Amino acid sequence: MTHQPPSQPTDTPSSAQARLQTLEAQVQHLQAAVVQAKALFHGAPQAALLVSAQGRVIDVNARGAALLASGPQGLTGRPLLPLIAAASRPTFTALLGRALGDRGAQTGEIQVRLPDGQVLDLAVEAVSQQREGKPATCHLTLTDVTAFKAAHRTLLDVNQTQTQQLQDQRYRILRLEEEFESVMFLSARELTSTVTRAENFLTLVKPGTEDAAPLDHAAKAMQQTQALLDSLKGYMRARNLRARMRSVDLGKVLREVLKEVQPQMAGRDVQVTAVPLPTVYGDSQVLQLILHEYVGNALKFTRTRERARLHILVQSTDTEYRIGVEDNGVGFNLRHKDKAFELFGRLHPPGSYEGTGLGLAVVRRLCERFGGRAWGEGRVDQGATFWFAWPKAAE
Structure with missing residues (x-):
């Protein structure tokens, strides 16, 4: 008894025709997609080129040809490198290599020299296009900058x-x-x-x-x-004055100042009080000059008082210390408060009190030099308070 091989199925004419129609439809769809892609490429609003891995122009759109001052036929098939300025060629070669190495979109700037000698600065974006069975190509978008x-x-x-x-x-x-x-x-x-x-x-x-x-x-x-x-x-x-910045105990500075003004206090009834003074960052000589001027002024303008009273005040904010010297002297008209700090500025007639009108101007200049400020407050015959603000982070 002999065995017969199984019979092979055979396509009917109708099924073969159906598969053929399907393949034709797919081909037509692909052809339409290619046409559409080419139309988008050639009609793109930005200059674009398609180049090979060797940098040879495969295709160029109208904007690209116009930008490079050439027709599409004059660029297609030609290497792009000769158009690029010599100094930009290494940049372009490296840019192309990174893009073709499948490292995503790469950007850079190059210079190209047109046939008429004009040099253009171009921003370049390079994107690799890999297709199975086809050589790798690179899509370049050019922007004139x-x-x-x-x-x-x-x-x-x-x-x-x-x-x-x-x-x-x-x-x-x-x-x-x-x-x-x-x-x-x-x-x-x-x-x-x-x-x-x-x-x-x-x-x-x-x-x-x-x-x-x-x-x-x-x-x-x-x-x-x-x-x-x-x-x-x-x-x-x-x-x-050359400043030497360091931590300065203002309480110690005040004690030194009071020793210096002892001759002005001799034979007088003078009461000096003070709240605890802070330690600040600054120049000790500058701070001593400021306090000496304020205390000396207070002693001068309390000379007519039977008992002179001086009080040292402190106010603290987030950014600065405000140090004030308050007295019970003759005071001044508050409308003229800025005049005291001007060069040769005086709040009283020259013959009434000695002085040249420079001391407070020096105080203001020193304060401003270190990022601080100086001002005065007072009322006629009701005393005065002269302040200086010293930053907690002195300049």
Whole structure:
């Protein structure tokens, strides 16, 4: 008995025709997709090229051809590298390599040189296109950033020019300040010498003079002139003081100041009280100058009081300490509070109280130099309080 092999199924004409129709439909669909993709590529609003792994142009859209000043036929099949400026070629080669290495979209900037010699700055985005059985290609999107780069370079040039001008101006100002300070010091020295000689002359002439009143007035004027010169020299020293920043105990500074003003307190009934003073970060010499000026002023303007009372106040905020010196002296009109801190500013007639009007100006300048401030409060015949604010993080 023999075995017959099983019979193979055979396609009927109708089933084969159905499969053929399906394949034809798929091919038509693919062809339509290719046509649509090409239409999108060629009609894209941005310049685009399709290049091979070797950088040869496979296709270019209308925007790309126009940007590179060439027709599509003039670019297709040509290597792109000769169009790229020599300095940008390594950048472009590396960009293409990263994109084809399946590292996602890559961006960079290159320069291209057109046939007419014009150089364009282009921003490039490269995306790899991998198809099975096909060589790898890369889609390039080009954006002309020439105008932007030119504007950026112009801004950099302007900024550099302005920076240089500011440096030159600062140098000139520093030279003028040095010259001004030199003239001030030399003038003060010469004037001091002249005033000293005049005072010595008046001292020699006065004993043999019957009417010494005019000479007394002259001697007093000389003394005032000498005091003014001393104040000017002190002001200039304060301008040029070199700060040594450290922690400073204001309580200790106040004790030193009270020792210094003992001659002003001699023979007077003076009561000085103070709340606990903080430790601040600053220059001890500067802080001593400020407190000395405030305490000295308070003693001067309480001279007419039977009992002088001075009280040192402290207020603290998140950013600063406010130190005040309160007195029960003659006070001042609050409308003129800023005048006291001006150069040669006075709150009282010159003949009423001694002084040159420079001390508080020095205080304000020193405070502002370290990021602080200075001001005063008062009422006529009801005393005054002079404050200075010192930052907790001094400059």
